Amino acid sequence: MMKTRIxxxxxxxxxxxxxxxxxxxxxxxxVAGVTVNYFRGIRSGVTLDWIGQVWTLYADTIGRSFEVxxxxxxxxxxxxxxxxxxxxxxxxxxxxxxEEIITLPIAIPGLATALALILTYGGFGDFRRSWLFILAGxxxxxxxxxxxxxxxxxxxxxxxxxxESAASLGASPWRRFRDVIVPNAKPGVLxxxxxxxxxxxxxxxxxxxxxxxxxxxxxVGLADSYASMRLEIASAYTLIFFVMIIPLLVAMQMxxxxxxxxTGRKS
Amino acid sequence: xxxxxxxxxxLQACAKTFPDGTRALEAVSLDVARGETMVFLGPSGCGKTTxxxxxxxxERPDAGGRVLFDGEDxxxxxxxxxxxxxxxxxxxxxxxxxxxxxxxxxxxxxxIDRAERAARVAELMALTGIGGLENRSIxxxxxxxxxxxALARAxxxxxxxxxxxxxxxxxxxxxxxxxxxxxxxxxxSLGITAVYVTHxxxxxxxxxxxxxxxxxGAIAQIGTPREIYFEPANRFVAEFVGAAxxxxxxxxxxxxxxxxxxxxxxxxxxxxxxxxVAMVRPExxxxxxxxxxxxxxxxxxxxxxxxxxxxxxxxVSERPLSIDAPNTISVSPGDQVGLSIDPDAVxxxxxxxx
Ligand SMILES: Nc1ncnc2c1ncn2[C@@H]1O[C@H](COP(=O)(O)OP(=O)(O)OP(=O)(O)O)[C@@H](O)[C@H]1O
Ligand SMILES: [Mg+2]
Numbered sequence: 138m139m140k141t142r143i144x145x146x147x148x149x150x151x152x153x154x155x156x157x158x159x160x161x162x163x164x165x166x167x168v169a170g171v172t173v174n175y176f177r178g179i180r181s182g183v184t185l186d187w188i189g190q191v192w193t194l195y196a197d198t199i200g201r202s203f204e205v206x207x208x209x210x211x212x213x214x215x216x217x218x219x220x221x222x223x224x225x226x227x228x229x230x231x232x233x234x235x236e237e238i239i240t241l242p243i244a245i246p247g248l249a250t251a252l253a254l255i256l257t258y259g260g261f262g263d264f265r266r267s268w269l270f271i272l273a274g275x276x277x278x279x280x281x282x283x284x285x286x287x288x289x290x291x292x293x294x295x296x297x298x299x300x301e302s303a304a305s306l307g308a309s310p311w312r313r314f315r316d317v318i319v320p321n322a323k324p325g326v327l328x329x330x331x332x333x334x335x336x337x338x339x340x341x342x343x344x345x346x347x348x349x350x351x352x353x354x355x356x357v358g359l360a361d362s363y364a365s366m367r368l369e370i371a372s373a374y375t376l377i378f379f380v381m382i383i384p385l386l387v388a389m390q391m392x393x394x395x396x397x398x399x400t401g402r403k404s
Numbered sequence: 405x406x407x408x409x410x411x412x413x414x415l416q417a418c419a420k421t422f423p424d425g426t427r428a429l430e431a432v433s434l435d436v437a438r439g440e441t442m443v444f445l446g447p448s449g450c451g452k453t454t455x456x457x458x459x460x461x462x463e464r465p466d467a468g469g470r471v472l473f474d475g476e477d478x479x480x481x482x483x484x485x486x487x488x489x490x491x492x493x494x495x496x497x498x499x500x501x502x503x504x505x506x507x508x509x510x511x512x513x514x515x516i517d518r519a520e521r522a523a524r525v526a527e528l529m530a531l532t533g534i535g536g537l538e539n540r541s542i543x544x545x546x547x548x549x550x551x552x553x554a555l556a557r558a559x560x561x562x563x564x565x566x567x568x569x570x571x572x573x574x575x576x577x578x579x580x581x582x583x584x585x586x587x588x589x590x591x592x593s594l595g596i597t598a599v600y601v602t603h604x605x606x607x608x609x610x611x612x613x614x615x616x617x618x619x620x621g622a623i624a625q626i627g628t629p630r631e632i633y634f635e636p637a638n639r640f641v642a643e644f645v646g647a648a649x650x651x652x653x654x655x656x657x658x659x660x661x662x663x664x665x666x667x668x669x670x671x672x673x674x675x676x677x678x679x680x681v682a683m684v685r686p687e688x689x690x691x692x693x694x695x696x697x698x699x700x701x702x703x704x705x706x707x708x709x710x711x712x713x714x715x716x717x718x719x720v721s722e723r724p725l726s727i728d729a730p731n732t733i734s735v736s737p738g739d740q741v742g743l744s745i746d747p748d749a750v751x752x753x754x755x756x757x758x
Contacts, residue, residue, distance in 0.1 A: 299496050302497075303509070306557065307514060320500035
């Protein structure tokens with residue numbers, strides 16, 4: 138009895154320490170973003186000036202990041218759901234090989250992927266210079282997350298029989314996909330979508346290699362500001378990034394919970 | 405009974421070999437008449453579901469096989485264009501739709517307008533006894549309710565043939581019995597052509613106008629429930645459908661020579677001579693006084709199972725003989741008994757049809 142309580146206490150302290158270790162730097166950084174002079178500390182006063190400056194300097198990167206993230210989402214939805222369905226239906230070794238191949242970009246460094254893209258498509262000047270080049274990189278990087286999330290849901294429901302029963306009721310392959318397959322894959326699609334958006338917003342490696350001065354995204358701009366601006370501006374930038382990304386992370390967690398509940402009830 | 409709906413179904417030399425080489429079905433030919441309920445009965449893995457899926461259009465028969473609906477060749481029509489209704493063992497209801505949306509889905513696909521759809525759905529829900537559940541979601545339904553939704557959904561667009569794959573297997577015994585009766589009433593009142601797959605012989609007997617008994621991918625016998633029960637074509641059918649005593653004996657002069665005496669055989673079987681395999685149902689055997697009886701033996705076990713006594717008697721044939729006796733008589737293990745068997749109830753098979 139006593140022993141379990143001590144054990145619990147120790148675990149709690151350990152957890153809090155780890156959490157503090159991870160959270161304190163983030164908090165400090167955010168606080169720095171609203172401090173008048175970081176070296177004099179918070180006593181120097183609180184200000185939104187830095188945030189204002191970030192906005193005037195980097196608003197375009199923020200906008201572009203959202204543009205890229207939404208476009209990435211759209212493309213991964215359009216490719217990822219049908220791909221996941223096809224891989225699930227086909228099954229067997231071929232599907233596993235394909236799945237491994239599309240998962241590869243997660244494992245290999247973003248720089249390598251970017252280099253490969255530049256080597257292959259660098260010659261297409263207009264494409265190279267446009268934000269679509271970054272979009273291509275992001276799609277390659279995030280697609281496996283969408284495909285896997287959707288496939289995970291397919292594995293828990295009997296999609297083959299659902300598809301057959303819709304067919305017996307007269308539905309064409311397209312209607313079956315639209316009316317039955319996609320709606321029942323919704324938890325996976327949602328989880329995958331949030332994952333894709335979050336990853337795309339925060340992606341740095343690939344993007345840094347792929348960007349041009351005119352196609353900076355938020356994380357690239359962030360690196361820029363760390364290198365060349367006052368610490369307070371870089372920190373304010375971080376603050377903006379946090380404010381954008383935290384709601385997405387929370388939503389992701391909530392969806393994760395609700396799908397776990399759903400599948401838990403089924404099994 | 406209402407007017408007969410649906411088509412006749414003709415399978416012509418439909419064999420099925422799966423891509424992995426499994427030979428699920430030998431070339432099978434059979435006819436299902438308009439409005440008839442045909443039951444496929446057989447042990448697990450004998451090809452019932454495969455045959456049903458060939459009729460549905462979910463599997464293609466091997467080259468040479470043909471499926472005809474009212475004479476029209478539908479072999480190459482995909483299921484969505486065959487206009488069949490199907491009830492799956494797992495029901496396969498759409499979790500993303502309400503009960504009413506599930507039932508009305510086939511009507512929606514066919515572009516039937518909302519008002520007409522609602523009316524038809526209401527009619528079907530009343531017919532299947534699930535009125536009031538239209539807005540429920542699927543996971544709020546009991547097993548029996550799901551079964552009814554699946555059935556209502558399958559018949560909503562008045563299919564040419566209704567296909568049911570073990571629709572009651574997922575339910576517990578008492579519910580199964582009740583739904584079986586309900587299903588029977590529904591099939592008769594719809595007058596629809598139906599093909600019903602089961603491995604439960606009681607279900608097959610109760611529902612089938614005719615029964616196809618299958619064994620390892622081939623048809624063992626097709627007949628009415630009475631024919632299948634009283635005149636099984638071979639030993640497999642006799643043993644699979646109902647309980648059967650199999651007697652291996654010498655036949656001659658209108659008798660079977662058994663260890664426990666002589667068993668008269670009737671009808672055309674009289675002419676048979678030599679080694680035969682005979683079948684007698686347990687309820688065709690009656691106890692008589694041992695004195696002067698043609699067959700005698702000793703009671704080995706007696707179990708009271710409510711509506712009757714199930715006894716075994718040794719010394720009559722090689723194996724103990726099972727007998728179903730009225731629950732009013734009194735016999736006990738060890739009793740010497742005489743047995744009488746109606747000659748017409750003895751069925752002979754050629755020996756090789758093991
Ligand atoms: N897609 C498939 N690929 C390979 N073999 C299959 C496939 N579907 C069925 N089989 C095999 O074909 C044979 C017949 O299967 P089928 O499902 O028709 O049997 P069944 O009579 O319906 O049995 P049960 O009562 O168990 O449902 C079995 O040996 C089965 O393993
Ligand atoms: Mg089956």
